[in-house]
Amino acid sequence: MSKRNLAFYDTTIGKKAVMAVSGLILIGFIIGHMLGNLQIFMGADKLNAYAHLLHSMQGPLWGARLVIIAALIAHFWSAISLTLRNRAARPVQYQRKADLATTYAAKTMIFGGIILALFIVFHLAHLTLGEIGEFDPANVYANVVAGFQVQWIAGFYILAQAALALHLYHGAWSFLQTLGANHAKYNHLRKAFSIALALAVAVGNISIPVAVLSGFLK
Amino acid sequence: MKITLHVWRQSDAKDKGHFEKYVHPNVSPDSSFLEMLDEVNEDLLSQNKEPIAFDNDCREGICGACGMVINGAPHGPQRLTTTCQLHMRKFKDGDEVWIEPWRAKAFPVIRDLIVDRGAMDRIIEAGGYISINTQNAQDANALPIPKPVADKAMDAATCIGCGACVAACPNAAAMLFTSAKVSHLGLLPQGQPERARRVGNMVAQMEAEGFGGCTNHGDCAEACPKGIGLEFIARMNRDFFGAMLKSPDHIPARWKRR
Ligand code: HEM
Ligand code: FES
Numbered sequence: 001m002s003k004r005n006l007a008f009y010d011t012t013i014g015k016k017a018v019m020a021v022s023g024l025i026l027i028g029f030i031i032g033h034m035l036g037n038l039q040i041f042m043g044a045d046k047l048n049a050y051a052h053l054l055h056s057m058q059g060p061l062w063g064a065r066l067v068i069i070a071a072l073i074a075h076f077w078s079a080i081s082l083t084l085r086n087r088a089a090r091p092v093q094y095q096r097k098a099d100l101a102t103t104y105a106a107k108t109m110i111f112g113g114i115i116l117a118l119f120i121v122f123h124l125a126h127l128t129l130g131e132i133g134e135f136d137p138a139n140v141y142a143n144v145v146a147g148f149q150v151q152w153i154a155g156f157y158i159l160a161q162a163a164l165a166l167h168l169y170h171g172a173w174s175f176l177q178t179l180g181a182n183h184a185k186y187n188h189l190r191k192a193f194s195i196a197l198a199l200a201v202a203v204g205n206i207s208i209p210v211a212v213l214s215g216f217l218k
Numbered sequence: 219m220k221i222t223l224h225v226w227r228q229s230d231a232k233d234k235g236h237f238e239k240y241v242h243p244n245v246s247p248d249s250s251f252l253e254m255l256d257e258v259n260e261d262l263l264s265q266n267k268e269p270i271a272f273d274n275d276c277r278e279g280i281c282g283a284c285g286m287v288i289n290g291a292p293h294g295p296q297r298l299t300t301t302c303q304l305h306m307r308k309f310k311d312g313d314e315v316w317i318e319p320w321r322a323k324a325f326p327v328i329r330d331l332i333v334d335r336g337a338m339d340r341i342i343e344a345g346g347y348i349s350i351n352t353q354n355a356q357d358a359n360a361l362p363i364p365k366p367v368a369d370k371a372m373d374a375a376t377c378i379g380c381g382a383c384v385a386a387c388p389n390a391a392a393m394l395f396t397s398a399k400v401s402h403l404g405l406l407p408q409g410q411p412e413r414a415r416r417v418g419n420m421v422a423q424m425e426a427e428g429f430g431g432c433t434n435h436g437d438c439a440e441a442c443p444k445g446i447g448l449e450f451i452a453r454m455n456r457d458f459f460g461a462m463l464k465s466p467d468h469i470p471a472r473w474k475r476r
Contacts, residue, residue: 008462011421012391012431013455082431086389089323089430095224095237096316098290100386101436107388109433174434180456182449 012085015078020175022075027172027197029068030164034204040217041207044141051140076117083110105170112167119160126153148212157209165202172197219311221245223258225270226318231326237316247307251294252277252284254306271330277302279443282378285385286331287318292382292441300380300443320381322390324427335381337427338395342379344423345416346399348408367405374402376444386441389430394438396424397454398446404457414461421458 008014036054040047054061105112125131127143133150135143148154172194176182181190211217221242228235242261245254252274259269274284284301288294294304309315317331325333363371375398383394400417403409409416432451439448 011425011458013421013458014462016431016433017455017459082433086391086430086433089390089428090321090388091323092321094287094290094318094321095226096287096290096318099437100291100440102388103435106433106435170434177434177448177452178432178455180452180459182452184449 012082015082016178018074018078019082020178022071022078023171023175025067025071026075027168029064029071030201031197034201037208038204040141040144041211044139047141047144048139052138072120076113079110079113103170105166106174109167109170112163115160115163116167119156119163122156123160144208145212145217148209151213154209154213158206161202161205164205165198168201169194169198219245219247219306219309219313221254221306221309222312222314224314224316225330227270227330228319228327230329235327245306245309247305249306250277250302251288251304251306252302271328271332273332274302279303280378282380285320285333285380285382287316287320287385289316292320292385293380293443297440298443298445300378303443320385322381322384322429324390324392324429325381325384333381335379337429338379338381338392340427341392341396341420341423342399345412345418345420346403347412348403349411350408361407363406371402371405373446374398374405374450377402377442377446378444380443382441382443383438383446384429386437387430387432388435388437389433391432391438392424392427392429393432393451393454394442394446394448396420397450400454400457401450404453413457414464417454417457418461421454 009018036050037047039050099107122132126133126147127140130137130143132147132153134146148157173190176190208217223240223242224237225240226235227238240258240262242254242258245257249257252272255270255272262269272284272286275281276283279300279302282300285292286301288301288304293299293301294308296304296308319325319327319331320333320335322333324337325335327333377395377398379395381395384390384392387393400420404413404416434448436448439446
């Protein structure tokens with residue numbers, strides 16, 4: 001890294017910009033991932049064929065994985081470093097503190113993020129590596145259905161998606177501001193976009209464990 | 219009306235500090251918040267006790283000296299209003315009122331409710347200037363500035379440097395203040411020669427002072443007695459990215475922690 005990049009990343013603005021860009025990459029991934037997964041409602045063959053297609057393209061698959069892993073590391077690293085810096089900036093807390101504009105989502109970004117980090121580890125162990133329960137690498141559909149028939153696993157997935165929705169409700173609004181896009185004429189669209197994205201991701205992803213739990217998918 | 223105050227008392231930067239309770243039995247709703255504190259202080263003086271130290275100067279909302287956090291809100295419950303312009307009619311008989319100083323590592327408490335806002339002066343010092351030739355002022359009409367640009371620069375220039383944005387921010391960030399100072403010069407033609415260096419240096423100083431960073435909570439803009447908006451922070455970020463891309467000369471020259 002050049003000296004200039006180091007100076008940039010030394011600033012809270014630089015770190016926040018890294019969060020915004022990596023967050024945007026993760027949003028892109030999460031949308032694609034959800035659309036892919038929703039094929040489960042089109043039957044076992046469809047989903048398994050899709051999984052097979054992805055695995056047949058090892059080059060692009062690993063290319064995408066590397067980008068996502070890099071984005072996750074950059075995002076996580078900056079999140080921790082910014083949070084520590086922000087905590088240190090107010091050593092003595094207020095006795096009374098009114099929330100003037102902030103939201104529950106904005107105040108819990110780091111906690112939601114940590115839930116997401118734990119979820120990502122669990123999710124990879126569960127459905128990519130197959131370390132939790134019975135697992136057939138060739139039958140993604142069966143792995144998903146068998147996994148979500150276990151109530152606590154389905155429950156954890158649902159909780160994590162709720163945390164993701166909250167994270168996106170603030171994050172999708174916030175990254176544009178961080179990157180400098182704030183215009184009185186379009187700001188209401190930013191809010192609408194973040195609500196729509198958070199809802200779409202939550203409803204889309206949660207529909208799968210709910211469909212399994214209710215017996216709709218078996 | 220009767221008002222019960224819980225006031226932060228701290229004899230100097232080293233003292234741990236504590237809340238002290240005072241009851242003012244007869245507050246006029248027409249008095250200002252600072253006049254109410256003056257009366258409490260007169261009472262304390264008559265009992266030979268140390269009066270509550272608070273900063274103030276103009277008492278007309280323009281100097282920015284009178285900041286204190288009142289029931290969790292910088293400058294109290296009324297929007298777009300400094301503490302000195304806040305009236306006791308905004309409170310009810312029997313109210314309990316908690317008064318604390320601005321809380322930030324970069325704003326050490328000097329005494330009671332007075333903090334040292336020198337960090338803000340040093341941010342201005344780092345870039346709040348333009349280079350012009352002295353001698354005769356040039357003809358104003360020779361420098362046309364579109365009205366919307368002039369208005370925006372003026373909006374930024376209304377910042378009185380009170381520090382309410384830092385006090386309100388959950389991260390004790392000085393982004394709204396710094397962005398106002400970066401923008402009010404950066405928007406105008408006179409501010410162009412130093413534009414990239416200005417934002418680099420002011421941001422670097424802001425970081426070096428130990429303020430937190432922006433996580434887009436928006437409490438700062440809500441607390442600002444002059445109504446300066448988050449758009450200025452977005453604007454400063456754009457300027458900062460631009461400066462960083464432009465030339466390594468804009469590496470923050472003052473990047474050192476105090
Ligand atoms: C790996 C665990 C994660 C952690 C620890 C984490 C933590 C954080 C934190 C602390 C922030 C800044 C909070 C703020 O600005 O108030 C943030 C912002 C953000 N996060 Fe995450 N996050 C994680 C995962 C994700 C994922 C999976 C996504 C996307 C789907 C995401 C998208 C975003 C976005 C878009 C922002 C806004 C960036 C900005 O305001 O500039 N994060 N995250
Ligand atoms: S005393 Fe000057 S702004 Fe309040």
